[in-house]
Each structure stands twice: as structure tokens, then as C-alpha cells.
Amino acid sequence: MEKTILEVEDLVTTFKTAGGEVSAVRGISFSLKKGETLCIVGESGCGKSITALSIMGLLAANAKSRGNVHFNGKNLLELKQDEMRKIRGNDISMIFQEPMTALNPTFTIGFQLCEPLLIHRNLSKKAARQKGIDLLKQVGIPMPEKRMKQYPHELSGGMRQRVMIAIALACSPKLLIADEPTTALDVTIQAQILDLLNDLKEEFETSVIMITHDMGVVAEVADRVIVMYAGEVIEEGSVEELFNDPQHPYTRGLLASVPNVDDPEFKLNPIPGTLPNLNEEIRGCRFHPRCPFAMEKCVQASPVQTNRKQNHSVRCWLQEAEADEYSKCQPSSAV
Amino acid sequence: MPAETATKELILPAKKKEWEIGRIFKRLIKNKAAVIGLIIIILQIVLAVFAPAFAAHNPVKQDLSLAELPPGTDGHWLGTDNYGRDMWSRLVYGARISLFVGIGAVALGLAGGITLGLLSGYYRKLDGIIMRFVDLLFAFPGILLAMLIIAILGTSLLNVVIAISIWSIPTCARIVRGSVLSVKKQEYILAMKSLGASDTRILIKHILPNCMAPIIVFATMRMATAILSTASLSFLGLGAQPPTPEWGAMISAGQDFMWTSPHMIVIPGIAIMCVVFAFNVVGDALRDALDPGMNLEN
Numbered sequence: 128m129e130k131t132i133l134e135v136e137d138l139v140t141t142f143k144t145a146g147g148e149v150s151a152v153r154g155i156s157f158s159l160k161k162g163e164t165l166c167i168v169g170e171s172g173c174g175k176s177i178t179a180l181s182i183m184g185l186l187a188a189n190a191k192s193r194g195n196v197h198f199n200g201k202n203l204l205e206l207k208q209d210e211m212r213k214i215r216g217n218d219i220s221m222i223f224q225e226p227m228t229a230l231n232p233t234f235t236i237g238f239q240l241c242e243p244l245l246i247h248r249n250l251s252k253k254a255a256r257q258k259g260i261d262l263l264k265q266v267g268i269p270m271p272e273k274r275m276k277q278y279p280h281e282l283s284g285g286m287r288q289r290v291m292i293a294i295a296l297a298c299s300p301k302l303l304i305a306d307e308p309t310t311a312l313d314v315t316i317q318a319q320i321l322d323l324l325n326d327l328k329e330e331f332e333t334s335v336i337m338i339t340h341d342m343g344v345v346a347e348v349a350d351r352v353i354v355m356y357a358g359e360v361i362e363e364g365s366v367e368e369l370f371n372d373p374q375h376p377y378t379r380g381l382l383a384s385v386p387n388v389d390d391p392e393f394k395l396n397p398i399p400g401t402l403p404n405l406n407e408e409i410r411g412c413r414f415h416p417r418c419p420f421a422m423e424k425c426v427q428a429s430p431v432q433t434n435r436k437q438n439h440s441v442r443c444w445l446q447e448a449e450a451d452e453y454s455k456c457q458p459s460s461a462v
Numbered sequence: 463m464p465a466e467t468a469t470k471e472l473i474l475p476a477k478k479k480e481w482e483i484g485r486i487f488k489r490l491i492k493n494k495a496a497v498i499g500l501i502i503i504i505l506q507i508v509l510a511v512f513a514p515a516f517a518a519h520n521p522v523k524q525d526l527s528l529a530e531l532p533p534g535t536d537g538h539w540l541g542t543d544n545y546g547r548d549m550w551s552r553l554v555y556g557a558r559i560s561l562f563v564g565i566g567a568v569a570l571g572l573a574g575g576i577t578l579g580l581l582s583g584y585y586r587k588l589d590g591i592i593m594r595f596v597d598l599l600f601a602f603p604g605i606l607l608a609m610l611i612i613a614i615l616g617t618s619l620l621n622v623v624i625a626i627s628i629w630s631i632p633t634c635a636r637i638v639r640g641s642v643l644s645v646k647k648q649e650y651i652l653a654m655k656s657l658g659a660s661d662t663r664i665l666i667k668h669i670l671p672n673c674m675a676p677i678i679v680f681a682t683m684r685m686a687t688a689i690l691s692t693a694s695l696s697f698l699g700l701g702a703q704p705p706t707p708e709w710g711a712m713i714s715a716g717q718d719f720m721w722t723s724p725h726m727i728v729i730p731g732i733a734i735m736c737v738v739f740a741f742n743v744v745g746d747a748l749r750d751a752l753d754p755g756m757n758l759e760n
Contacts, residue, residue, distance in 0.1 A: 185655055188586060209660075216657030228649040233671045243657045294657065
């Protein structure tokens with residue numbers, strides 16, 4: 128199919144804190160093809176956003192990333208600051224969760240929309256303004272000339288997120304990282320924004336990494352899905368595979384935690400417990416304290432990645448156990 | 463997607479907001495004291511700019527035959543000093559000097575303070591060094607620091623400006639640093655970084671405008687301090703030298719005649735008091751007007 132534009136290999140991100148070094152991302156690998164939408168799913172604090180910021184090179188000063196992030200033949204983690212700056216906003220750009228705080232309240236929409244064009248394209252102010260108006264039209268904002276002169280607080284949440292998308296797409300990036308772009312929005316506006324992102328993705332021929340904890344969003348936009356838990360990728364597969372045949376107990380748990388409106392008999396089935404603390408030492412599989420299927424082996428060693436099919440891989444000892452003796456580890460209460 | 467909501471969102475009318483500065487001004491003039499202060503400041507600026515038109519006499523021309531005339535004398539409505547110089551003309555030209563010193567010292571102090579504050583707030587590595595330097599400046603009592611600087615540079619009005627501006631730097635640097643520390647953690651700064659903006663661009667174009675409110679208040683209040691300090695330094699003989707019609711110097715010259723011609727010290731004294739009062743109340747009112755949390759009228 129299309130060529131790979133982003134290849135993340137064994138990315139490890141650690142933070143130096145007063146309590147010692149903690150790892151937020153523990154050796155994750157994935158790749159992204161041109162025009163593809165990849166969803167990274169997981170609970171809050173599982174390392175999704177840190178992964179995104181690691182790719183962008185925008186981590187806080189006390190953080191460090193190891194591994195390889197190949198983008199367009201370059202290893203982003205080895206680039207110098209000013210080389211990286213040329214890539215940010217130009218080849219890779221990002222949309223943030225909260226459109227209210229991601230826009231500078233002291234400047235007009237127009238000013239902020241023109242910034243990437245002035246930084247990367249060396250356009251004149253007039254040309255940048257014209258391009259800005261075109262962009263606002265593309266993201267479906269009526270009366271763009273007027274909006275250019277308004278301040279962020281004068282726009283509704285959905286409008287602001289549209290502006291954020293326009294800013295992110297200003298330089299036609301090859302990769303767009305959207306960090307929970309719909310979480311702060313109303314459900315109806317969410318649908319609009321997702322539709323818009325899908326349309327614009329085709330129009331700008333952009334690949335998208337969508338970070339979310341909302342399985343509904345995943346079903347709507349994803350081509351491929353990565354499920355993260357406590358800094359590790361535990362399951363990866365195409366969206367159909369993952370929804371129809373989830374393998375990891377955590378993935379199944381996530382899907383069981385989504386309310387089903389069509390089925391009146393449906394009962395929510397939350398995953399017990401909470402995400403472990405970053406500096407908590409857990410031997411073996413990091414999910415085993417919460418896993419209803421946990422076996423002795425899960426405590427002893429970290430599970431290896433098993434490829435079930437060509438586009439579906441899981442990190443769980445159950446995969447091995449299933450091969451020999453699946454029935455033994457069936458718990459009394461099914462998930 | 464429900465079409466109804468879509469249209470609802472799209473036709474959301476843009477609320478008409480008044481121009482930001484206009485709104486701040488409206489809130490400012492709700493404060494009565496601030497209005498009086500503003501009038502005094504405007505009066506001083508007008509007097510200073512058009513001093514030759516307002517002054518009836520040459521402010522430094524001596525005429526001993528007219529010495530120590532009391533206020534209300536024909537032709538010299540505020541009287542004359544011990545050398546027969548017209549008090550009103552000296553006062554008007556003095557307004558020019560105090561305005562010059564105030565603006566000069568505050569501008570220089572802001573330039574230094576903002577630079578140091580931006581750097582130390584943004585770059586953690588520079589923070590320690592710059593803030594220790596600022597602490598060092600803080601360690602001196604203000605007027606003593608100014609006197610020390612003048613002792614090194616020599617007495618002149620320009621050196622007073624420099625001395626007072628250096629004295630303003632540490633406070634300004636602290637204020638700016640504090641604002642930068644809070645602004646730089648905002649998501650829109652991260653968003654700017656994700657667009658590839660350089661540090662310089664982020665600092666000057668995006669962080670500085672967000673720190674403007676406390677800087678404006680500081681500058682206004684500092685004008686009062688600068689004017690008062692110039693008068694103090696001139697009174698001590700370290701600032702403007704005779705025959706320059708500086709208000710502090712006028713008081714200093716008049717103290718020998720305090721009992722015979724009290725107007726020689728009372729008139730420049732009132733002028734200093736009014737101007738310092740004006741800048742202080744306007745600064746206070748500006749702080750309230752610029753603070754969105756103080757928007758109590760609605």
C-alpha cells in the first residue's frame with residue numbers, strides 16, 4: 128500500500144523527578160502509513176499524550192526520550208532544536224484537547240492563524256491573511272473575514288476547535304497529531320469536528336494520530352488502533368479486528384465500559400482498580416493486578432508480543448495459554 | 463450529525479465587544495479619584511509640553527529688585543523667589559523636568575527589568591543567576607542605591623534618571639518573571655511551540671503581551687516614585703543643579719527662607735504632592751481596571 132511516513136521504534140520516555148526517575152512510556156513501537164488514521168487509546172495517564180509530545184520533541188525539561196522516531200527518513204529524536212522547529216507546524220502539527228486554553232486570549236484569531244504561515248512560509252502579512260481566510264472557509268467557519276478580527280473568547284467551543292484545526296493545517300502538514308480533540312466539546316459538536324477532520328484528512332492528504340479515550344471516536348475515525356496501558360502497547364490491530372475480536376483483557380474491559388444505548392439489558396462493566404502509579408514497580412505484566420485472568424506466569428514475566436494475524440498483535444500470556452490450555456484459566460465471572 | 467445543531471452553531475452571532483482599551487478606560491473613569499488623577503497628569507503634560515506658552519517670564523532670569531514677592535503680586539501671581547525669579551514660570555518648567563525624569567527613568571527601568579524578567583522566567587538556567595543579581599540590587603535601600611550610583615557617575619539630571627532606572631530594575635524584573643512563569647505554562651504557549659515558533663518569537667510576541675497588565679500598573683506607580691525620588695535627590699543636591707527649575711531643588715533653595723517666604727517651599731511641595739498622588743491613584747485604578755476578576759459592575 129502507501130509508504131510508511133512515521134516509524135516509532137522502542138520509544139522510552141522518562142522523567143527525572145524528586146522521587147527518582149520514572150518512565151511514562153516504556154518502549155513502544157508503531158508505524159503509520161501515508162493517509163492512515165491511527166488511534167491511540169487508553170486511560171488517562173497511560174502515556175498517550177507523552178507519546179505525542181515525545182514525537183514532537185516538546186517534552187518538559189526534566190524528560191528524556193530514547194529510541195527512534197523516523198519521520199521522512201530522519202530520526203526526530205536526534206535532530207537539533209532548530210531543525211526540529213522547521214518540522215513542527217510545517218510537517219507535523221498538533222491539535223490540543225482544550226481549544227479555550229490552546230488559543231492565546233490576547234490575540235485575534237487572524238493573528239494566530241497567520242503565525243505558522245509567517246514562520247514557515249515567509250508569506251507577506253497580506254498574503255498570510257488571505258490564506259488565513261481561505262483556511263477558515265475550509266474548516267467551515269462562516270464570515271471568515273469577520274472572524275479574523277475576533278478574539279478567542281468571542282467564539283464558541285466548536286468554533287475554537289475549528290480554528291485550532293485551521294492553524295494546525297495551515298502549512299499542509301504530512302502528519303497531524305490530535306490529542307483528544309473532541310473531549311472538551313459537546314457530543315453534537317464532537318461529531319461535526321470528527322467529520323471535519325475526516326474530510327480535511329483526505330483534502331490535505333495528511334496522516335493522523337488521534338489520541339483519545341473514547342471508543343466511540345475510535346470507531347468513527349480510526350483505520351488502525353493501538354491500545355496503551357501504563358506506558359506500554361498491549362494490543363494493536365485494525366479497527367475491525369479490535370472491535371470484533373478484542374484479545375487483551377484490558378481491551379475487552381475498555382469495550383465493556385462503553386454504554387450501549389441500543390441494548391436496554393446492557394450493563395456497564397468497568398475495569399476494577401486504577402492505573403498504577405508511574406513509579407510503582409510491578410513485576411511481570413503491568414496489568415496483572417487488575418486482570419481477572421491473571422495467572423502465575425503474569426506475575427513472573429512480562430508477556431511477549433504475539434501476532435495473531437497479519438494486522439493484529441497482542442501482549443498477553445493468555446495468547447500462549449490459549450494455545451495449550453485455555454479453559455483452565457477461565458474465571459468464574461466472564462468479562 | 464444533526465443538521466439543526468450544526469446551523470445553530472454556525473450562525474452563532476459574534477457578540478459585539480467594545481474595543482479592549484475603550485473598555486478598560488470606561489472602567490478606569492468609574493473611579494472618581496482616578497479621574498482627578500488623570501486630570502492632574504494631563505495638566506502636567508500640557509504644562510510641560512507648552513511650557514514657553516504658559517510661563518510669563520524666563521524661569522532662570524534673576525532680578526533682585528523683585529526678590530521674595532508674595533503670591534498674588536501683579537505680574538507674578540505665585541510670587542518670586544529670593545533671586546526675583548517668577549515662581550509660576552519655574553513651576554511650569556519644573557513640570558517638564560519631572561515628566562522627563564519620570565518617563566526616562568521608568569522607560570529605562572522597564573527596558574532592563576522586562577529583559578531580565580523575561581529571560582529569568584523563561585530560561586531556567588538563567589533564572590538563578592539573574593535573580594541573585596536582582597536580590598543584590600534589592601539588598602540596597604532604594605535611595606541609597608541611587609545616591610551610590612550618582613556618587614560614581616557624578617551629579618546631573620541624566621545621572622539621576624540612570625540611578626532611578628537602575629533602582630526600578632529589580633522590582634520590575636520580579637513582576638515580569640512572575641507573569642512569565644505563569645504564562646509559559648499555558649497550553650497556548652505549548653501550541654505555539656508545536657507550530658515551530660522560536661523561543662525569541664514566543665517570548666516577545668506571545669508571552670510579553672500577556673504580561674502587560676502588571677507592567678502597565680508598575681510603570682504608572684513607578685512614575686510617582688521616580689518623580690518623588692528626583693525631587694529628593696535634587697533636594698539633597700545630587701540631582702538638578704541651580705539654576706535649573708527642578709521642584710526638589712526649588713524646595714532645597716527655599717528652605718532658608720521658610721519663615722520669611724513660605725511660598726518658596728509650599729508651592730513646589732504641593733506640585734510634587736499632586737503629581738505623585740495622581741500617578742498613584744491612576745496606578746491603583748488601572749490595576750483594578752486591568753484585572754478581569756474585578757469586573758463587579760455586571
